[in-house]
Amino acid sequence: MQTIHALNPLRRAIAELRENAGAGCRLALVPTMGALHEGHLTLVKEAQRRADLTAVSIFVNPRQFGANEDLDAYPRTLQRDAAMLRDAGVDVLWAPDAGEIYPDGYATNVSVDGVSAGLCGADRPGHFDGVATVVLKLFNQVRPDLALFGEKDWQQLAVIRRMARDLDLSHPHVDAIHGVAIVREADGLALSSRNRYLSPAQRSDAAALPAAMRAAIADMAQGTPADAALATLRSTLRGAGFDTIDYAEMRHADTLALARAPGPHIRLFVAARIGGTRLIDNMPVQ
Structure with a gap:
């Protein structure tokens, strides 16, 4: 090389x-x-x-x-x-x-x-x-x-x-x-260079991010309105130790226009801060 x-x-x-x-x-x-x-x-x-x-x-x-x-x-x-x-x-x-x-x-x-x-x-x-x-x-x-x-x-x-x-x-x-495609740790956290900023306790708590996203997607698949599912996601993250949630939104995959309901080519996007570290993630919502 x-x-x-x-x-x-x-x-x-x-x-x-x-x-x-x-x-x-x-x-x-x-x-x-x-x-x-x-x-x-x-x-x-x-x-x-x-x-x-x-x-x-x-x-x-x-x-x-x-x-x-x-x-x-x-x-x-x-x-x-x-x-x-x-x-x-x-x-x-x-x-x-x-x-x-x-x-x-x-x-x-x-x-x-x-x-x-x-x-x-x-x-x-x-x-x-x-x-x-x-x-x-x-x-x-x-x-x-x-x-x-x-x-x-x-x-x-x-x-x-x-x-x-x-x-x-x-x-x-x-x-x-x-x-x-995103590469994830065994607990679901997306790999990121910024993960090394996390303390051991914060790293453990950070696994709540992908888990809460998967739960919100599952709730919507069972008929929970999107607004309610996203509100639960935000509450879950705060309870898990995240300090702020910058956004938790569904958007069209190509245009990134806001989406109000799950469907083909819709993705869930979340950015949240734990300690001094800002983590982002996204997942398809079918």
């Missing part, structure tokens, strides 16, 4: 890899912010299944953190992450610093309306502008044939898909944006 920190060496390395792989080879990109876990490695495995070459980026993007968020505290474990990716058989690790992504005088922002509103977009102003901007830059730098993102960050996935459609990001930038 080649670990690269500057753009010109990255482009040379990718050109050489493509040439050596031969005509028709496909390159997959897995963008990450590091602090890798099994969920990221699942993305890598899916990338390797779909493509001949795999690149992973690690960049803690300052433009997607708000003024009072955890940019400075966000875990940075590049040496450990690189070892994991090397063992997984990744071809290229793209690990630029902030000056490489946003050089002096940088003045461009990418904004995606509609799907970026509500949910995390309402609670984290400017977050999805930062996501769209850095992902577009990564696409232009790596020029993959496909890219893979985890479905835990469903709104992020929707924003990136909308951007790719609107800006005609066809080959050689990226032909397809693939979502990969």
